Amino acid sequence: MDEKKCQAVLKTHQEDGGNIISLLQEIQEAFGYIPEDVVFWFSKELNIPASNFYGVATFYSQFYLKPRGKNIITACCGTACHVKGSGPIINKLREELKLPEGEVTSKDGKFTLENVACVGACSIAPVFIGNKKVFGKMTMEKASQMLKEINKDKGA
Numbered sequence: 001m002d003e004k005k006c007q008a009v010l011k012t013h014q015e016d017g018g019n020i021i022s023l024l025q026e027i028q029e030a031f032g033y034i035p036e037d038v039v040f041w042f043s044k045e046l047n048i049p050a051s052n053f054y055g056v057a058t059f060y061s062q063f064y065l066k067p068r069g070k071n072i073i074t075a076c077c078g079t080a081c082h083v084k085g086s087g088p089i090i091n092k093l094r095e096e097l098k099l100p101e102g103e104v105t106s107k108d109g110k111f112t113l114e115n116v117a118c119v120g121a122c123s124i125a126p127v128f129i130g131n132k133k134v135f136g137k138m139t140m141e142k143a144s145q146m147l148k149e150i151n152k153d154k155g156a
């Protein structure tokens with residue numbers, strides 16, 4: 001654990017007089033996610049039970065308790081996208097990214113494939129988002145193309 005980073009976050013937090021949500025946001029910004037040992041460090045420093053942090057962190061979808069990949073692919077799993085066949089495409093992407101059962105991030109940390117409910121673009125379902133770029137009317141071929149594009153852009 002990087003204690004210097006923790007101290008820096010603590011300092012900002014104390015100066016701002018922030019609450020648990022803002023503290024978690026600062027931790028996530030510093031570490032990329034919310035590591036368990038960091039939560040326990042803050043729990044001790046601030047005399048706040050770790051369960052309070054986890055209560056908040058698990059309630060809001062903006063917080064990540066596990067490291068995320070360098071590249072983020074978001075698959076819409078809303079009804080319209082499901083009906084238009086997002087399921088098989090997700091399975092294909094999982095296969096191509098070699099995602100272990102029950103995991104959303106590839107072992108090498110290059111990709112995270114996460115699901116969200118309707119992203120509000122049902123007219124172009126099924127919708128996928130690769131590193132913030134929206135891919136509508138997704139097909140198997142376009143999905144492979146999207147991965148290629150991301151690999152090329154980011155040198156993933």
Ligand code: FES
Pocket residue numbers: 076077078079080081082117118119120121122123125126127
């Ligand atoms: S259900 Fe996917 S965009 Fe609405």
